[in-house]
Amino acid sequence: MGSKLYPLRPLNSMVDIYDYMRIPVKKSDRKPGPYPYYGASGIVDYVDSYIFDGEYLLLAEDGENLRSLNTPIAFMASGKFWVNNHAHILKRSSDNSTKYLHYALQYADIQSYLSGSTRPKLTQSDMKRILVHYPHPYEQRAIAHILGSLDDKIELNRQMNRTLEAMAQAIFKSWFVDFLPVRAKQSARTQTGDPVHAKAEGRDTGLPAEIAKLFPDSFEESELGLIPKGWNSSFLGQEFQITMGQSPPGNTYNEIGEGLSFFQGRRDFGFRFPSKRVYCTAPKRIAKYGDTLVSVRAPVGDINMALNECCIGRGVAGIRHNSESRSYTYYTMKTLSDTFAQFEADGTVFGAINKNQFADIPWLSISKDIVDMFESFVFPYDEYIYNNSTELTGLINIRDILLPKLISGELRVPDVEDFIGTVV
Known part of the structure; x- marks a missing residue:
């Protein structure tokens, strides 16, 4: 355990400020393009030009989120991008770590630096005075690496969940919205050819036989339009x-x-x-x-x-x-x-x-056999999402416990390195 906490320094002693370069653009004047357009809470649009190129730290200047902290008030912006006048633009000075400062500002107490009773505001002069824990730059980078590794694992799990859900949703759409198994069977019934040609021509359902046999091979009119025969509106x-x-x-x-x-x-x-x-x-x-x-x-x-x-x-x-x-x-x-x-x-x-x-x-209204088959067909996807979500909750809890302790110096990097290696 650390014998003492890291010293506190004002934020402006650790960063360079680039607010003078930001340019707000009305939505009606923006031209669509590939470059992110940032505001107080992150990306709000994509535009055809940029004013920054590199790795920066953006800190919200105004908005209720400065008090509620429902989402992070500081976030990294890398590459080419544009920023409006609702976010301060910071870059590390000297050997400091921009990524460490990103985490340190999540831990810093900013409430006493805010003004405005109805819409909270963090002016540049007040922002400069925010006190941030200052470990040596090499320790900053080590802390940022540990917390970043956790965040990378968290984001990987989230991306995997999004992919799995999209795959399961695509199966649902194929079966119950586009009726592709029915269309394939209908096409195979009305055309000649052996199974090999049927598959090559898109007339095979691509489903195991025990699933394909549950679907009809024709459509009928209903109040919902054409639906598979035997199904009901x-x-x-x-x-x-x-x-x-x-x-x-x-x-x-x-x-x-x-x-x-x-x-x-x-x-x-x-x-x-x-x-x-x-x-x-x-x-x-x-x-x-x-x-x-x-x-x-x-x-x-x-x-x-x-x-x-x-x-x-x-x-x-x-x-x-x-x-x-x-x-x-x-x-x-x-x-x-x-x-x-x-x-x-x-x-x-x-x-x-x-x-x-x-x-x-x-x-x-669809037969229970088909609904049950869909349930068993997508169960592995949803089970994986459940397991990922359980792990995700644990990772977020670990990160949220470690962040203030590492930033303050209550815990030092060697205290947690071995443990982090087992979870990421």
């Missing part, structure tokens, strides 16, 4: 169990883990699973493990999946297909994003959808 309310949330009394909420995890809206939604922050000891409405959680107000249509039985408030609905298929439910709701967006646009004050509107959304 229906509504979400007939095919899914819809549980609309209801908010319990406020005095039953807590953040100490008593009762069921509680989701009032989409605030705690993650990529696939929500994070546990608030709990409730007297739930009114409950979503079961594996139910798809859909935000039903402000905004409508954000999607997550319940990791366990949970309490849902009035901003969330719990959805489950009559077959109990978790994956079929989840990817159906993802497919309906454009439909949900219509309710978001229709709101006079904010978007919302009630149970009757939800239940009346048109959908297909």
